[in-house]
Amino acid sequence: xxxxxxxxxxxxxxxxxxxxxGGAANMSVxxxxxxxxxxxxxxxxxxxxxxxxxxxxxxxxARHGIEPLPNTAGCRSAAEAVLTAQLARxxxxxxxxxxxxxxxxxxxxxxxxxxxxxxxxxxxxxxxxLAYTNDDPVLARKLADAGCAAVMPxxxxxxxxxxxxxxxxxxxxxxxxxxxxxxxxxxxxxxEAALAMELGCDGVLLASAVTRADDxxxxxxxxxxxxxxxxxxxxxxxxxKRFWAQASSPxxx
Amino acid sequence: xTVFVNGERRELPEGATLAGLLEQWGVPPxxxxxxxxxxxxTRASWAATTLSDGVAVEVLTAVQGG
Numbered sequence: 222x223x224x225x226x227x228x229x230x231x232x233x234x235x236x237x238x239x240x241x242x243g244g245a246a247n248m249s250v251x252x253x254x255x256x257x258x259x260x261x262x263x264x265x266x267x268x269x270x271x272x273x274x275x276x277x278x279x280x281x282x283a284r285h286g287i288e289p290l291p292n293t294a295g296c297r298s299a300a301e302a303v304l305t306a307q308l309a310r311x312x313x314x315x316x317x318x319x320x321x322x323x324x325x326x327x328x329x330x331x332x333x334x335x336x337x338x339x340x341x342x343x344x345x346x347x348x349x350x351l352a353y354t355n356d357d358p359v360l361a362r363k364l365a366d367a368g369c370a371a372v373m374p375x376x377x378x379x380x381x382x383x384x385x386x387x388x389x390x391x392x393x394x395x396x397x398x399x400x401x402x403x404x405x406x407x408x409x410x411x412x413e414a415a416l417a418m419e420l421g422c423d424g425v426l427l428a429s430a431v432t433r434a435d436d437x438x439x440x441x442x443x444x445x446x447x448x449x450x451x452x453x454x455x456x457x458x459x460x461x462k463r464f465w466a467q468a469s470s471p472x473x474x
Numbered sequence: 475x476t477v478f479v480n481g482e483r484r485e486l487p488e489g490a491t492l493a494g495l496l497e498q499w500g501v502p503p504x505x506x507x508x509x510x511x512x513x514x515x516t517r518a519s520w521a522a523t524t525l526s527d528g529v530a531v532e533v534l535t536a537v538q539g540g
Contacts, residue, residue, distance in 0.1 A: 241540040251538065266539025269480045269532065270506065279505045279536050292540040307514045308534050312507035319540060428540060 225452065227424050229401050230317075230349045230370040234261045237418070238448045239290070239403060240441070241428025242278055250437050252281055258431065258441035264290045264319055267309045279313070290351070292319040297332070299339035306343055318343065319373070319426075321353040329379040333360050337367060344368035353405050356386070358393040365400050372398055373405035373426060376417065380429045382409030388420055395421035411440075411447030418451025419459075475527035492523035495531065507534050 226233040240260040245251035255263060265278055282289050291309030296302040299322065306318040322339055324332040331354050343350050344367055351371040352364045361372045374394050377383035384407060385391060395402050404417035405426040414425045425448050434440035477484050479499060486495060492508065492515060501508075508515050509532040515523055525531070 243539040245538060264540030265536040267507070267534050268537045270535040278538050289536060291536060294540050304509065304512060304514070308507040308509060311514050311516055312505055312535055321540070
């Protein structure tokens with residue numbers, strides 16, 4: 222899809238699949254999965270460092286020209302998320318951030334109040350904010366109005382693999398969003414990634430579905446193909462659904 | 475004086491700088507961010523940042539996630 226790039230904040234990506242790096246058993250598996258996925262943008266988390274040791278994930282991404290997208294995973298308040306984004310900017314030299322402010326550990330659902338507050342503060346501070354959000358069209362609109370560069374509604378809660386629980390909401394978000402919509406969280410298998418694209422999303426972000434699969438590189442390939450298939454289908458103009466059959470062969474003579 | 479680095483106690487001489495502490499700690503040349511008492515201190519300011527008793531220094535980097 223080289224002629225159909227994903228454009229976020231003026232920057233073009235040939236791949237519409239954003240991969241997360243969390244959950245991989247080891248660096249070798251992660252590396253093969255990243256390459257099989259064709260991703261050009263990949264999330265990393267910001268955590269305390271052990272004495273004098275780099276974790277190697279940055280070196281891995283740099284080696285393959287994959288852009289790291291720091292997230293604010295684990296943050297529960299706007300203040301925590303803003304500080305984490307500022308630390309990520311200092312550590313990685315990027316002003317891009319996947320903003321994630323969750324309400325509790327059990328659901329890992331975004332806290333809408335803290336999320337919007339953090340988004341406003343980070344946009345004011347010059348960040349390019351990609352906001353992980355609920356599948357709520359109103360909140361998505363407010364995040365876009367606040368200046369977020371992309372809105373990333375969940376299909377279902379992080380790590381559940383339950384797919385897209387409310388496809389109609391995702392379609393409403395797509396219909397109104399002035400910025401790219403990236404389906405983030407809940408994808409379990411390739412058909413769900415394809416569905417996200419068929420619903421009109423501009424991209425898909427997933428991690429667990431690949432990194433926790435029995436064969437992560439192969440699932441990464443499946444996701445690459447699923448996203449591409451869904452995108453082609455979206456742009457092709459699907460047939461309307463009909464109640465009764467319509468023959469596709471000529472009538473018998 | 476006592477400072478806390480990623481939650482661990484460390485004894486430092488009076489007037490110790492952030493740059494000195496991090497050098498001793500073995501911080502790599504890139505991919506790292508530091509906060510002192512919850513505020514980011516950019517790498518360019520490490521040498522000029524004098525630590526005081528009881529401060530919390532956080533040293534962070536990118537790990538797999540998300």
